[in-house]
Amino acid sequence: MTAQAPWTEETSASEVDRIVAAAVEAARHLAQSTPAERVGWLDAAADALEKVSEELVALAAKETHLPEQPRLRGEMVRTVFQLRLFAQALTDGEFLRAAVDHAEPAWPMGPRPDIRRMTVPIGPVLVFTASNFPLTLSVAGHDTAAALAAGCPAVIKAHPGHPELSARTFEVLAQALTEAGAPEGIVGIVYGVESGVTALRHPGIAAAAFTGSEAGGRALFDIANARPRPIPFYGELGSVNPVVVTEAAIAARGADIATGYVGSFTLGAGQFCTKPGLLLLPKGHGLEEQLRAAVASTGAQQLLNDRIAAGFRAGLSRLVEHSSVTELTHPADSASSERYTPEANSAAAFGPTLLSVSADAFLADTESLDVECFGPVSLIVEYDGPQQLRAVLDKLEPGLTATLHAEESDADQVRALLPTLTALSGRLIWNGWPTGITLSWAQQHGGPYPATTTPQFTSMGTAAIDRFLRPVAWQGFPEALLPEPLQDANPWGVPRRVDGQR
Ligand code: NAP
Numbered sequence: 001m002t003a004q005a006p007w008t009e010e011t012s013a014s015e016v017d018r019i020v021a022a023a024v025e026a027a028r029h030l031a032q033s034t035p036a037e038r039v040g041w042l043d044a045a046a047d048a049l050e051k052v053s054e055e056l057v058a059l060a061a062k063e064t065h066l067p068e069q070p071r072l073r074g075e076m077v078r079t080v081f082q083l084r085l086f087a088q089a090l091t092d093g094e095f096l097r098a099a100v101d102h103a104e105p106a107w108p109m110g111p112r113p114d115i116r117r118m119t120v121p122i123g124p125v126l127v128f129t130a131s132n133f134p135l136t137l138s139v140a141g142h143d144t145a146a147a148l149a150a151g152c153p154a155v156i157k158a159h160p161g162h163p164e165l166s167a168r169t170f171e172v173l174a175q176a177l178t179e180a181g182a183p184e185g186i187v188g189i190v191y192g193v194e195s196g197v198t199a200l201r202h203p204g205i206a207a208a209a210f211t212g213s214e215a216g217g218r219a220l221f222d223i224a225n226a227r228p229r230p231i232p233f234y235g236e237l238g239s240v241n242p243v244v245v246t247e248a249a250i251a252a253r254g255a256d257i258a259t260g261y262v263g264s265f266t267l268g269a270g271q272f273c274t275k276p277g278l279l280l281l282p283k284g285h286g287l288e289e290q291l292r293a294a295v296a297s298t299g300a301q302q303l304l305n306d307r308i309a310a311g312f313r314a315g316l317s318r319l320v321e322h323s324s325v326t327e328l329t330h331p332a333d334s335a336s337s338e339r340y341t342p343e344a345n346s347a348a349a350f351g352p353t354l355l356s357v358s359a360d361a362f363l364a365d366t367e368s369l370d371v372e373c374f375g376p377v378s379l380i381v382e383y384d385g386p387q388q389l390r391a392v393l394d395k396l397e398p399g400l401t402a403t404l405h406a407e408e409s410d411a412d413q414v415r416a417l418l419p420t421l422t423a424l425s426g427r428l429i430w431n432g433w434p435t436g437i438t439l440s441w442a443q444q445h446g447g448p449y450p451a452t453t454t455p456q457f458t459s460m461g462t463a464a465i466d467r468f469l470r471p472v473a474w475q476g477f478p479e480a481l482l483p484e485p486l487q488d489a490n491p492w493g494v495p496r497r498v499d500g501q502r
Helices: 013-032 035-051 053-063 068-091 142-150 163-179 193-201 214-226 247-270 288-296 306-320 359-364 386-395 408-424 462-468
Strands: 098-101 115-121 125-128 154-157 187-190 207-211 233-236 242-245 278-282 353-358 377-383 401-405 427-430 469-475 496-498
Touching: 013 115, 013 154, 013 187, 013 193, 035 053, 035 068, 035 142, 035 163, 053 068, 053 163, 068 142, 068 462, 125 142, 125 193, 142 154, 142 207, 142 462, 154 193, 163 187, 187 193, 193 214, 207 214, 207 462, 214 233, 242 247, 242 386, 242 408, 247 278, 247 288, 247 377, 247 408, 278 386, 288 353, 306 353, 306 377, 353 359, 359 377, 359 386, 377 386, 386 408, 401 408, 408 427, 462 469
Parallel strands: 098 496, 125 154, 125 207, 154 187, 207 233, 242 278, 242 401, 278 377, 353 377, 401 427
Antiparallel strands: 098 115, 115 469
């Protein structure tokens, strides 16, 4: 451990300036680094974190209310895996999106010069870490891994929910990277709410990534855009994640859907951005008993920290007290009868709460009911026929995911719904649940605002690297001055489109 506890004080403006200046200097070196060098750095970071995984899991358990097994141990595996996955994603050079167009005097719109395009690192990235995944979406988490893979230094804003873990993870990460040959300043860390804003306004920062609340993300997005030189702000904000169930699916496997749904909305005490917050069931579904039984067999869980618990109580109280909403199950808040008041004991463990509303009432006040409530609560909307289902979907805010539980015999109904669901979300799920997010090449974790501030990108999966790359074209350059991936000899052997052909 470091001698002092760096997280106990807000990082001063002058220290933020020093850290960003070091990142700017490191960016110059990183722009010249090869993907092969970066593979070595990422693998070294993964190895180092893996070696101290027991210590990090113990720190995470101390600072959050997340259970070690399987949750934090699973997160640790994922954290190490994603660093190695990004290393793997660098090896074939696909991420460079290289294209070569040789000079073509007979080009139909007029003679074409020799022009060649590929991506380069965008520059120092400011990473606002998330509270709900203290390992995999934090200091050495997915955004940091994507930035480093792209060849960008990462200035990390530590989350106050797990400061000691953040400091220790940073220490291990920074040491592993520099020992593997990466330049000093490739990673930096700042503590305190103001330090994040100071860094975001710093002219040396070229992009920012964020996972958290809609209010926080929007405030920071506006700051990024109000800079004299605005920068891309990749915010992953909130999502309600509707699940649509058809009559045929209920007839075929209603009980499984009830248990699967309760398992999904209570996973991690409902603190997943992909928690299914709305279940759209056909009127007369008859699943009440199965749903109540599934809820009754799910234990109460503590929320991450006081702030999240207070936010949950406030959101839950707004939903429960809505005049059209009924409680299908009663919450088992173990610590207080004042379970909805923000002052109630924050250490309380919350049992799941399942609420229900008719589609008519939902349509009459969608603004109050189509809301993310971070914690173990979900709302069932009972729709009366396909037309009303469409009307409900048409009124929803976009999100990260949309899920369908249907049968092959529903093909026509599903085909009619797909354009709406596609417009609503970044990931469509067939007969599964949205909470688990695998990391791979085809993953898409994003969606139109308010799911994210940049719907054309993903914040998870290997394609997340695209956020930190900027395309550049070289026109008329001699072979010797071109970057290797664009030279005719293609010495790195990267995949390219040459004169329009693959
Ligand atoms: P948050 O309040 O949005 O904070 C996330 C990070 O951004 C923190 O480091 C925070 O700094 C910083 N931040 C937020 N607003 C800011 C502002 N106006 N100016 C400067 N910095 C700001 O998220 P949280 O603490 O993780 O959890 C709160 C809520 O976020 C939850 O109840 C939930 O609704 C939502 N959430 C969503 C996701 C998701 O996956 N989309 C994940 C986690 C949480 P400080 O903490 O130092 O103020």
